[in-house]
Amino acid sequence: xxxxxxxxxxxxxxxxxxxxxxxxxxxxxxxxxxxxxxxxxxxxxxxxxxxxxxxxxxxxxxxxxxxxxxxxxxxxxxxxxxxxxxxxxxxxxxxxxxxxxxxxxxxxxxxxxxxxxxxxxxxxxxxxxxxxxxxxxxxxxxxxxxxxxxxxxxxxxxxxxxxxxxxxxxxxxxxxxxxxxxxxxxxxxxxxxxxxxxxxxxxxxxxxxxxxxxxxxxxxxxxxxxxxxxxxxxxxxxxxxxxxxxxxxxxxxxxxxxxxxxxxxxxxxxxxxxxxxxxxxxxxxxxxxxxxxxxxxxxxxxxxxxxxxxxxxxxxxxxxxxxxxxxxxxxxxxxxxxxxxxxxxxxxxxxxxxxxxxxxxxxxxxxxxxxxx
Amino acid sequence: xxxxxxxxxxxxxxxxxxxxxxxxxxxxxxxxxxxxxxxxxxxxxxxxxxxxxxxxxxxxxxxxxxxxxxxxxxxxxxxxxxxxxxxxxxxxxxxxxxxxxxxxxxxxxxxxxxxxxxxxxxxxxxxxxxxxxxxxxxxxxxxxxxxxxxxxxxxxxxxxxxxxxxxxxxxxxxxxxxxxxxxxxxxxxxxxxxxxxxxxxxxxxxxxxxxxxxxxxxxxxxxxxxxxxxxxxxxxxxxxxxxxxxxxxxxxxxxxxxxxxxxxxxxxxxxxxxxxxxxxxxxxxxxxxxxxxxxxxxxxxxxxxxxxxxxxxxxxxxxxxxxxxxxxxxxxxxxxxxxxxxxxxxxxxxxxxxxxxxxxxxxxxxxxxxxxxxxxxxxxxxxxxxxxxxxxxxxxxxxxxxxxxxxxxxxxxxxxxxxxxxxxxxxxxxxxxxxxxxxxxxxxxxxxxxxxxxxxxxxxxxxxxxxxxxx
Numbered sequence: 040x041x042x043x044x045x046x047x048x049x050x051x052x053x054x055x056x057x058x059x060x061x062x063x064x065x066x067x068x069x070x071x072x073x074x075x076x077x078x079x080x081x082x083x084x085x086x087x088x089x090x091x092x093x094x095x096x097x098x099x100x101x102x103x104x105x106x107x108x109x110x111x112x113x114x115x116x117x118x119x120x121x122x123x124x125x126x127x128x129x130x131x132x133x134x135x136x137x138x139x140x141x142x143x144x145x146x147x148x149x150x151x152x153x154x155x156x157x158x159x160x161x162x163x164x165x166x167x168x169x170x171x172x173x174x175x176x177x178x179x180x181x182x183x184x185x186x187x188x189x190x191x192x193x194x195x196x197x198x199x200x201x202x203x204x205x206x207x208x209x210x211x212x213x214x215x216x217x218x219x220x221x222x223x224x225x226x227x228x229x230x231x232x233x234x235x236x237x238x239x240x241x242x243x244x245x246x247x248x249x250x251x252x253x254x255x256x257x258x259x260x261x262x263x264x265x266x267x268x269x270x271x272x273x274x275x276x277x278x279x280x281x282x283x284x285x286x287x288x289x290x291x292x293x294x295x296x297x298x299x300x301x302x303x304x305x306x307x308x309x310x311x312x313x314x315x316x317x318x319x320x321x322x323x324x325x326x327x328x329x330x331x332x333x334x335x336x337x338x339x340x341x342x343x344x345x346x347x348x349x350x351x352x353x354x355x356x357x358x359x360x361x362x363x364x365x366x367x368x369x370x371x372x373x374x375x376x377x378x379x380x381x382x383x384x385x386x387x388x389x390x391x392x393x394x395x396x397x398x399x400x401x402x403x404x405x406x407x408x409x410x411x412x
Numbered sequence: 413x414x415x416x417x418x419x420x421x422x423x424x425x426x427x428x429x430x431x432x433x434x435x436x437x438x439x440x441x442x443x444x445x446x447x448x449x450x451x452x453x454x455x456x457x458x459x460x461x462x463x464x465x466x467x468x469x470x471x472x473x474x475x476x477x478x479x480x481x482x483x484x485x486x487x488x489x490x491x492x493x494x495x496x497x498x499x500x501x502x503x504x505x506x507x508x509x510x511x512x513x514x515x516x517x518x519x520x521x522x523x524x525x526x527x528x529x530x531x532x533x534x535x536x537x538x539x540x541x542x543x544x545x546x547x548x549x550x551x552x553x554x555x556x557x558x559x560x561x562x563x564x565x566x567x568x569x570x571x572x573x574x575x576x577x578x579x580x581x582x583x584x585x586x587x588x589x590x591x592x593x594x595x596x597x598x599x600x601x602x603x604x605x606x607x608x609x610x611x612x613x614x615x616x617x618x619x620x621x622x623x624x625x626x627x628x629x630x631x632x633x634x635x636x637x638x639x640x641x642x643x644x645x646x647x648x649x650x651x652x653x654x655x656x657x658x659x660x661x662x663x664x665x666x667x668x669x670x671x672x673x674x675x676x677x678x679x680x681x682x683x684x685x686x687x688x689x690x691x692x693x694x695x696x697x698x699x700x701x702x703x704x705x706x707x708x709x710x711x712x713x714x715x716x717x718x719x720x721x722x723x724x725x726x727x728x729x730x731x732x733x734x735x736x737x738x739x740x741x742x743x744x745x746x747x748x749x750x751x752x753x754x755x756x757x758x759x760x761x762x763x764x765x766x767x768x769x770x771x772x773x774x775x776x777x778x779x780x781x782x783x784x785x786x787x788x789x790x791x792x793x794x795x796x797x798x799x800x801x802x803x804x805x806x807x808x809x810x811x812x813x814x815x816x817x818x819x820x821x822x823x824x825x826x827x828x829x830x831x832x833x834x835x836x837x838x839x840x841x842x843x844x845x846x847x848x849x850x851x852x853x854x855x856x857x858x859x860x861x862x863x864x865x866x867x868x869x870x871x872x873x874x875x876x877x878x879x880x881x882x883x
Contacts (some may be wrong), residue, residue, distance in 0.1 A: 045855060046594055049597050049601070050597050053604065054600075054857070057421065057422065057425065057426050060867070061422045090455050097455055104418045104422070104423065105417070105870075105873070106647070114868045114872060117868035125820060126818070189811075189817070190809075192809050192812055208839035233731045
């Protein structure tokens, strides 16, 4: 008799699970947007005879029910938890590393030497024409190697940078790799985001000053100011793990003088930091208002010299540190610029005494660096 | 629609089962037919006409063959039924393959048809052929009830990936079936186990294989290559046998008794044994309807070898229209013939472990032929596997992947042996109070846990964080 009862019990439990989620899903409200995934979820597709017959309705509808399934975020957490339990170290293209670090995985085969040579040749033209300095920042996987899982694969950026020095000449290159490697025990990269921290940028700044034979400004590392204690970056979103919140810190010295920042030739601001981003998921946008095609900064320092930066988002937290050295800083994101670069730069160089700096992390450089002369 | 989807588990299945259990006796077949047609039409709205044509054709052929049984006309009708089925299959599955062959051989450039393959056509044409052949042979009664016959062909559990059910195996079930609660429980469990095999093991190992298959074979280490093809070997086994489990389980829930399709093939100690354990319903179909009619082993050794070659070429291209599938079939034919000639005797004399290693090697190399589409890829991959591509056999990537997937592989190895089912059988027989208590808890907890975990993996499959703040 107990056997029969047990049998019924099992069948009822299974049926109940299916029924419960079916009914719950039926009453589940449709979400337009998933904050955890940071994307618009598929919404109910329009039915038409044609989309039904060619099968596209079926496909869209399946995406729709999966995207809108009840408690979607919780299911995803269960799955990630199971993966971690199975000792998986690479989740969503991100390594789960020791000390709660999340470090992005870059497949070396995606950055073949042909690609490296092509990008370096393009950069060489720019360096030769403008006598530019080049700062290619290594990504966390190359510097925090002791935190990576055993035998983890990463692109050898040391080798790439050595090659860059051969192509561009040692004078053009700023050795930020060596500087960061020396400080690899400090918080120079965020735990949950792919960027370097303000402290990491500070060491980049020291390397920059050294390469330019300049006396660095006296920023006090022990007086850094914390502006956020709950930053969860892109890597946390990619893995769907809980993650340990990062702090965002800045050097208070960068707030000393009033600055004038002009975004995209139109919007004027009086600060280089944008508080409003600290209430969003994209807290790194705090630095220089996230991404802009072109920014002009009047630093408030009396200085005849100007600096023209071609950059990725790694530069955003380093640029504030450069203020004392220049009267004007021009910041350009080449991803948004389709015109001829050199004539455009010329119009700023004419105003006299302009330095040029190329600042990318190695990966962004290989993926995104391009321009038309 | 596939079983391992939110749509099937939380839309189709609950609604279908509710209707199915609510309607009385004979009406159940109407619900089953309607459900199956909706299931098929969901992905293939146009090709449903093809399936209906196939049903009608063999329904009529069956009746006519029955009427003329014993006369010459019956034979002609049988030939007509088989030709129609093979033409359907040939046209939709092999036309482009043949056109391609003709083009390469003659230098012509006949345009390809590029028709999408109707889902399940390889399965349902074989099922309907088994019906007309059995009726002709007098091994099955003529089915005059169109509904029952249509249910036999369209039944959604095994419609798209088998097992290939012979008509006489379900003849009685089609008419009358009364599942008791024990069969329903068994079916539900079987379905969940199949779902977990597919979602937890096959899909995840498939990711590893996809990653390695996309690499440059002249640069991968032996270790990586072996991990890749082992991942594929387990992927295809758990995918296919998981699907069969789900089909058999769903059948049980409705009172059907579908034939087994897999019996732990990876523990086989010879290739002959492997094919008695792998995709059993296909091998037995070919054996019954091709190999034995050709004379089997009754007409001398030379004829037997010829018969084996024919059957295995057919088995090969049944799996897909491509030279590599043909090669794959012939590869197995070679070892089956060797085992018939002398190898079998040797294998019976040596410890079974040696036989297993030999079988694994044959099967693994077979999967390389099966899965890689070009000769270059096949040779390149084999070179990597056997350390002939000039790369260190054990490298950093291989060691990393080995660690990353070691638990999954361990679960896959355990899952492809009868270990778990033996343990549970042992537990079921145990008489001690502790064992009984343990069994009762496990029986209640495990299916629910496996089901929930599988759902999590299914929902996560569309997890796709969009990082607009990429920079």
